[in-house]
Amino acid sequence: MKKLYDIVIIGAGIAGSAIARELSRYDLKIALLEKEADAAFGVSKANSGIVHAGFHSAPGMVKSRLCVRGNYLYGELKDELDLPFERKGELMIARGAEDEEKLEFFLKQGNQLGVPDLKIVRGEELRRLEPQLSDEITAALYAPSAGVINPYETVYRFVQNAMQNGVEFFPDSEVVAVAEGIVETTEQTFETKYIINAAGLNAAKIAEMAGLHTFDIKPRKGQEYLLDRKASALVNHVIFPLPSKTSKGILVIPTLDGTVMIGPSAEDGRDDDTTTNDVFDAILASTRTIIPSITPKLLISAFAGVRPVATGDDFIIGPTGVKGFINVAGIQSPGLTAAPAIAEAVVAILKKNGDLLLNKKSDFIAYVPRHPKARTMGKEDLSRSVALDPHFGKLVCRCEHVSEAEIRQAVREGASTLDGIKLRTRAGMGRCQGGFCTYRILEIMAEELGVPMTELTKKGANSALLAKDLKNDR
Ligand SMILES: Cc1cc2nc3c(=O)[nH]c(=O)nc-3n(C[C@H](O)[C@H](O)[C@H](O)COP(=O)(O)OP(=O)(O)OC[C@H]3O[C@@H](n4cnc5c(N)ncnc54)[C@H](O)[C@@H]3O)c2cc1C
Incomplete structure (x- = not known):
């Protein structure tokens, strides 16, 4: 059965997720599609995490303008999205x-x-x-x-807030065909007025599926x-x-x-x-x-x-020869910095086209729930948190001081793989690289998700971690 949408965004990296959050201010039916098991598993997972000041690229390039604006916008987003960001x-x-x-x-x-x-x-x-x-x-x-930011947590906060505001997120949904107003994934078919191609390294392939051969990546x-x-x-x-x-x-x-x-x-x-x-x-x-x-x-x-890197070395953001198909491609550095401004640029394109009603929601939720971290809490805050939730008192990752409460919150916010937990909480990223905490994390995930540990994966399909449940299979 086809699903009917106003906008389908392909790719849940920093660009697609920022666009989803910005568009969720409006009364629109939006789907965010991602081929991997979770958001932030593409280019946005592995970068330098710098919010650049923006003096590197020449005036006149799209990336220069959007970099400076994106840097400014992170100042506003820090509080709304509880972002790990410091100038x-x-x-x-x-x-x-x-x-x-x-x-x-x-x-x-x-x-x-x-x-x-x-x-x-x-x-x-x-x-x-x-x-x-x-x-x-x-x-x-x-x-x-200029500042530094945690890039994957930023993606997760954009997705989380977009979902709070009604955006539907479809992980494990690889786009395999695109035509005017139609997006077909490995799972289902979407009918939509607009398609936004934010597929990172695959953006040229997605454009080609729509019949466009205007750039290479x-x-x-x-x-x-x-x-x-x-x-x-x-x-x-x-x-x-x-x-x-x-x-x-x-x-x-x-x-x-x-x-x-x-x-x-x-x-x-x-x-x-x-x-x-x-x-x-x-x-x-x-x-x-x-x-x-x-x-x-x-x-x-x-x-x-x-x-x-796209042909021409600049971002490619704009409408195309295919009705309703918008490219957000070639988002190389400073794409992380520019993402909030890229999202504004997409809204401006939709407004200019004028064929989609962009009514602002009166009940838009700007703020995500806070993400308290045992690692950065003072003694008093930690005692208060433990009183509210005893799981804050149990350290799971000792290298990075990640508590059980944070692992459980990450699962409740959508982490379904070990890498998803790692990127959201830092558990397993320290000196021992998960040697001590991985098994405990899997136990907590199995409990929260209500699945056997043997079903858990590192990063989705074909990355199972345990051949058998060591505890319940002695
Ligand atoms: C080494 C390095 C350092 C960098 N340092 C910085 C920096 O310090 N500051 C900065 O501003 N920028 C930096 N960048 C650039 C920045 O990381 C990128 O610009 C940004 O992450 C690109 O985001 P994206 O959303 O376009 O791509 P991605 O994060 O790759 O998102 C695209 C998503 O689309 C999904 N996808 C692909 N094909 C399909 C399909 N067929 N169906 C469904 N989904 C699909 C992918 O799985 C992926 O999740 C750096 C990049 C690198 C590589």
């Missing part, structure tokens, strides 16, 4: 007079684009901001509006390396070198969780998530020219993500 500021560094001229260029470009409070810092002011910087660094462009892989919390004393801001043509360079990033990330690489044509020693060595060497006190001993884990 730590970023520094683009220079070594000597020639580099400093380039900083002047980016300062001018940033000012043109409306990036707030940009300035060039030198000498003592620079050392005060970053005491561990290499002596070779002579100046930096300082952008206090080329993968560009980025390896990232996470350093122990001990490294957090070494860096206060996101630090960039001067950019190259294809990337913003190797960065040093103080994450929200107290670790430090170094990377990413920029490997054109690579579409896999492997990490390699040679790239680590190159990233480490480059990082040590910025902060010499960073050592290989600090490394705790590694991952890789793949940027969807």
